[in-house]
Amino acid sequence: MPSPSGFVSKWFSFNLDVAAPVIRKVHNDSALAIKGREVAGDLSGTCLFLVGMMGCGKSTVAKDISEALSYEFQDSDKLVEKAVGATVAKIFSDSSEEKFRAAESEALNQLSETSNVVVATGGGAVVRDENWRYLKQGITIYLDVPVEALAQRVVAAGLEKRPLLVASGPDNSPGNAHEQALARLSKVYEERNKAYERADLKISVAKIASELGRDLNELPPSMIALKASVRRNAKAH
């Protein structure tokens, strides 16, 4: 039978193991809330636009930032779906990418005239010059995530939601779903890298993970949101 003191120390070490992630989350959430209030004062209503590759976490992280700032959250893909009356995948398959891009530009145009909104843009929003006129009405934040991690996430989430990663016509590309997604994402990244760099602020998720000694995929979105919260003068660089 274990001694009472042995039992007590075992009990506490067990509970610390279980509680550590919870404590970290509570700590992180309250740090985000404090920083949110501070940053919201500086922003005075200026919109934030998150840009970056498919799967980098724009939709997830933008929601956390909006809550911390007491801002509204909008996802340009959702606005496009509402305006067209079809899912992104359906717009691509039944109409064309061009139709999707036109509706995306219109959604960004409307969002650029609002205030107190954090916007998750679609990964391709940075490609059209016209869109930068809208994005630059607010502060743009590039969430940079390595393509290897993007491939894991988009395959896990299901590729059907991201038509650009699904082969059109007979697919003769070698490899499994992960390898195919990785190859397509790498190509898209090559084409868009420079456009993402036009953002006012770049958040390297790999760098945050390495500074915190954490795995890239186990970094809570709220922690990324904390690093991505900006001051008004972020536009100056």
Ligand SMILES: Nc1ncnc2c1ncn2[C@@H]1O[C@H](COP(=O)(O)OP(=O)(O)O)[C@@H](O)[C@H]1O
């Ligand atoms: N920090 C994170 N760590 C691990 N997975 C994440 C993280 N942020 C988002 N994800 C997951 O990655 C996938 C893509 O996220 P999402 O926010 O939709 O990206 P985006 O809008 O940039 O395409 C989702 O399944 C989401 O749950």
Ligand SMILES: O=C(O)C1=C[C@@H](OP(=O)(O)O)[C@@H](O)[C@H](O)C1
């Ligand atoms: O990179 C792209 O061109 C796209 C990204 C998607 O949004 P997410 O970046 O939220 O996946 C969506 O807008 C559409 O499938 C096209």
Ligand SMILES: [Mg+2]
């Ligand atoms: Mg999204």
